[in-house]
Amino acid sequence: MEKRGRLYAGKAKTVFETADADRLILHFRDDTSAFDGGRTAALKNKGAVNNYFNAHIMEKLAAAGIATHFEKILGDNESLVKRLDMIGVECVVRNIAAGSICKRLGLEEGLVLDEPLYELFLKDDALHDPLINEDHAVLFKWAARDELRVMREMTLRVNRALQALFAEVGILLVDFKLEFGRFHGDILLGDEFTPDGCRIWDAATRKKLDKDRFRRELGGVVEAYQEAALRLGIDIKV
Numbered sequence: 344m345e346k347r348g349r350l351y352a353g354k355a356k357t358v359f360e361t362a363d364a365d366r367l368i369l370h371f372r373d374d375t376s377a378f379d380g381g382r383t384a385a386l387k388n389k390g391a392v393n394n395y396f397n398a399h400i401m402e403k404l405a406a407a408g409i410a411t412h413f414e415k416i417l418g419d420n421e422s423l424v425k426r427l428d429m430i431g432v433e434c435v436v437r438n439i440a441a442g443s444i445c446k447r448l449g450l451e452e453g454l455v456l457d458e459p460l461y462e463l464f465l466k467d468d469a470l471h472d473p474l475i476n477e478d479h480a481v482l483f484k485w486a487a488r489d490e491l492r493v494m495r496e497m498t499l500r501v502n503r504a505l506q507a508l509f510a511e512v513g514i515l516l517v518d519f520k521l522e523f524g525r526f527h528g529d530i531l532l533g534d535e536f537t538p539d540g541c542r543i544w545d546a547a548t549r550k551k552l553d554k555d556r557f558r559r560e561l562g563g564v565v566e567a568y569q570e571a572a573l574r575l576g577i578d579i580k581v
Contacts, residue, residue: 344368344423354380355393355539365526367426368417371397375539377558379468384557391419391581392568393537398422399577400505400536407504409497411532412524419581427524427533430486433464433472434498437518438506441542442555447474453549459502461495466522493530494523501532509543512574514552517542538568 519541
């Protein structure tokens with residue numbers, strides 16, 4: 344697939360157009376950031392690890408009947424995806440209390456929730472991705488009510504599928520965020536699923552295998568990503 348002009352550069356990915364108006368190329372960079380870009384670094388091989396990790400997860404979700412934008416890996420750092428009209432709302436599921444919800448509600452990190460907690464956030468770095476509800480999204484035309492219903496159903500299906508997948512290899516799926524977009528009238532899972540956008544812990548020790556290692560300056564960020572990938576049976580070529 345011919346790569347054309349750069350469409351968008353985010354914190355850790357660059358998106359390129361292709362000769363096909365319905366297809367894009369995602370380039371996973373070695374960059375990482377935390378605190379809305381307040382701290383950044385380049386970590387060798389992180390982009391390739393995330394690319395292979397994301398491909399594996401997206402293929403597992405597709406096999407579970409969840410429609411995604413992912414099509415195929417093109418190289419160590421690049422994948423081909425469908426071009427979506429992205430919905431500017433992030434869907435978050437929490438199975439265990441960690442991160443912002445602990446600060447927001449005064450919860451102890453590690454509290455296992457009785458059932459998955461589903462939350463919505465506006466995707467806006469300048470506003471620090473504020474918590475919103477469905478009425479906000481509909482009133483301000485960020486998403487339609489029927490789209491939000493589909494997004495919730497798909498997010499909870501992803502949670503069930505991935506909780507089981509990770510549990511098989513001794514990993515707890517603590518929380519994660521998803522983004523969705525429109526493609527010829529359908530809602531598809533977009534963006535990525537990597538340790539950059541979820542929290543995953545070793546089930547026995549609760550060792551962090553995700554970006555909290557960078558946020559908290561624990562070190563071994565890429566090594567932790569690779570450990571999780573190895574457990575999942577992901578063949579990383581770098």
